[in-house]
Amino acid sequence: MIWAKEETLTRQEIEEIQFTRLKDTLKRIYDKVAAYREKMDAVGVGCEDIKSLDDITKLPFTVKQDLRDNYPYGLFTVPKKELVRIHASSGTTGKPTVVGYTKNDMDMWTECVSRIACMGGATADDVAQISFGYGMFTGALGLHYGLENIGASVVPASCGNTQKQIMYMQDFGATLLVATPSYALHIAEVARDMGVDPSKDLNVKIGLFGGEGMTEPMREEMYRLWGSDMKATQNYGMSELIGPGVSGECLELCGMHINEDHFIPEIIDPDTGEVLPPGEKGELVVTCITKEALPLIRYRTGDITRLFYEPCKCGRTTVRMENISGRSDDMLVIRGVNVFPSQIEEVLLNVKEIGAHYEILVERKNYLDTMEIKVELADETLLDSYAKLGELEKKIKFSLKTVLGLDAMIKLVAPRSLKRFEGKARRVTDLR
Numbered sequence: 001m002i003w004a005k006e007e008t009l010t011r012q013e014i015e016e017i018q019f020t021r022l023k024d025t026l027k028r029i030y031d032k033v034a035a036y037r038e039k040m041d042a043v044g045v046g047c048e049d050i051k052s053l054d055d056i057t058k059l060p061f062t063v064k065q066d067l068r069d070n071y072p073y074g075l076f077t078v079p080k081k082e083l084v085r086i087h088a089s090s091g092t093t094g095k096p097t098v099v100g101y102t103k104n105d106m107d108m109w110t111e112c113v114s115r116i117a118c119m120g121g122a123t124a125d126d127v128a129q130i131s132f133g134y135g136m137f138t139g140a141l142g143l144h145y146g147l148e149n150i151g152a153s154v155v156p157a158s159c160g161n162t163q164k165q166i167m168y169m170q171d172f173g174a175t176l177l178v179a180t181p182s183y184a185l186h187i188a189e190v191a192r193d194m195g196v197d198p199s200k201d202l203n204v205k206i207g208l209f210g211g212e213g214m215t216e217p218m219r220e221e222m223y224r225l226w227g228s229d230m231k232a233t234q235n236y237g238m239s240e241l242i243g244p245g246v247s248g249e250c251l252e253l254c255g256m257h258i259n260e261d262h263f264i265p266e267i268i269d270p271d272t273g274e275v276l277p278p279g280e281k282g283e284l285v286v287t288c289i290t291k292e293a294l295p296l297i298r299y300r301t302g303d304i305t306r307l308f309y310e311p312c313k314c315g316r317t318t319v320r321m322e323n324i325s326g327r328s329d330d331m332l333v334i335r336g337v338n339v340f341p342s343q344i345e346e347v348l349l350n351v352k353e354i355g356a357h358y359e360i361l362v363e364r365k366n367y368l369d370t371m372e373i374k375v376e377l378a379d380e381t382l383l384d385s386y387a388k389l390g391e392l393e394k395k396i397k398f399s400l401k402t403v404l405g406l407d408a409m410i411k412l413v414a415p416r417s418l419k420r421f422e423g424k425a426r427r428v429t430d431l432r
Contacts, residue, residue, distance in 0.1 A: 003118040003150070004111070006261045007316045011309070014260050014318070019053045021289035022264065026050060026059075029295055032077040035070050036297065056264065056287065057275050062299045067097040067240065078102055078293050088136045089239045099138070099239050100293040106145070108290050109242050112259045113146025116248025119257060119314075120208045120233035124151025127172055129204075131179040131187070132211065133159045133423055138243030139211050143178045146245065152176065159183060159422040162190045169202050177204050180211040181218055181234070182425035185356050188225035189416070199227030207232040210244050212424045213324045215342055217349030221356045236321065240299060241286055247321055252313050255320030262290045265319060266298070267307055270328040281306040283328050284321065302329045304340070332362060332430065334369045337406045341427055344373065344408075347399045353392055354378055357418045362430045369432065372409040373400075380415050 002008060009017075026047045029036045039060045040046065049058060067075060072095075076083075084103050088096040101109065122128065128147045132140035134156060147154050155172055157165050159179070165187060168174065177184060184207055188198045198204065207222065207230060214222075214234045222232045235248035236256050246263055247256035258265050263286050267276045270283040284303045288295045304326045311317045326340030333339070341360060348358050355376040362371050375396070382388050393410045400408050 001118045001123065002315055003115045006259075007115060007257070007318055009261075009317060011317065015053050017261050018264050018289060021261075022053065022056065022287065023047070023050060025287075025289050025291075025295045026297070028077050029297065033075055035066065035074055053264075056266070056298065059298050061273065061285065062296050064097060064240065064300075064302075068095045071095040072098040073100070075296075076100060076293055077295065083293060085141075087138050087239055087243070096136075097240055099243075102292040104292050105242075108262060109142060109245055110145045110149050112242065112245030112262060113142050114149045115259060116235045116245060116257075117143070117146050117150055117152075117208060119248045119250040119316075120235070121206050121231040121251055122147060122150060122152060122176055122208065126152040126176040126206065127155065127174045127203075128152045128176040128178060128208075129155040129157050129165070129169060129172070129174040131157050131159050131165055131177060131183060137423075138237070138239045140178075142237070142243040142245060143208065143210075147176075147178075162187055162422075163194065166191050166194060166196060166202075169204060170196070173203050175203050176206040176208065178208050178210075180421075180424055181209045181214040181222065182212065182356075182420075183422055184209060185218075185221060185225060186420045186422075188222075192225075198225060202226075205230055208248075209234045210236065213342055215323070215346050215349065217346055218356065221349055234323070236303075236324070238301060240294075240296060241288060241301075242291065246286065250312060250314040250316065254312060255308055255322050257312065257316050257318045257320055260318045263287065264289060265307060265321065267305070268300075270304075278307055278309050281322075281325070302327045304328060330428070332360075332371075332428070334362065334371055335406055337404060339371075339404055339406070343403055344400065345427075347403050348373075348375055348396070351375075351392075351396055351399070352378070353382065354396070354412075355415060357420070358427060359418055360428045362428070362432060364432045370409065371406075372411055374411045374413055374418060376415050376418055377412055378415065382412075383414060 045058045083100040085101040088098045134140045191198050233249035237244040237246040247258040249256050266285040267282040276282045284301045284305050303324045305321045308320045326342050355378045357376050359374040396410045
């Protein structure tokens, strides 16, 4: 089902809407946000210089540090009394990034999430269990409002207490699960330990996954644990832009449709800032053109992807972004080689003898970088055979070297021995 007519407009119609809204947004932020006015003045660009959509490249980038430097409300275009919701992303260091919403922002956010929910197969008949953590994180409440808006029944289970989550699924007849992909896999593991087969004993047939990337091998693992008829899609967003609702996969699974009447995407070279042509991979930059409280101009997301403008078989004409292949700021440089954790995950999840959970440890020994990858065995009986373990280690090392171009130490550990995460999985520890 397609939720809104804006998802099927012609390219010309989309760009006309984008340009009109971009001009309105620029005028508002130039007039009301000193930090933006200073950035634009510094590069000699005024609102009158933006005469076409292509002129967006004249505008300076916004980065996460800008939000921290103007903490908490310095980039807002409305007074605090007009805010009906405030969220914050804690990050790893320094001040959090604070985001806020007016009543109109909340309506727009709900509309965007309703679209991506429908893309993933959600309907008014669904019982949707939300297993994201409720709180300052935008994911849970974003999906909550969007799913309610399409008429679904929402179970705000939050995350944690996994056995109770499974009880809710059984007793309430949940048909749709909202969670991080890693937590969805963990729920399925726990269910099987309880003697519950998710593919037969639960009614969950739709997974709307977000908060972290889901590679294709991870999706296949989802089908194995939850059943091959599950509709497992992922959606994309970040709190700075709006939360979930920027884009989402339709059931064709050929990229995530961006809500282009609300967001203008670009792909840039992360090193030079040069805008790259359609189809080339680089860093995603997003401009918000309908937000009232916190419209960001050319926000550098740090996420690596590419854009496809061909209409989709589903009937939508909006641009699609490829599944995120990594981040420009979490890329590991190991002995001169650029490595994304998602590359490692792709390899590991294609090895049938190991499970879906892993940990990456990067250290520096004797001035040389080393990388150790702990992976769980799928079958603990393999621990009884040193020969089989040795062969499996060699197999994984060879596959990783083929993809990464460097050697990694592999440590095979017992099933269920690695730490589980109820929220976004933290796979990498860099001790250098």
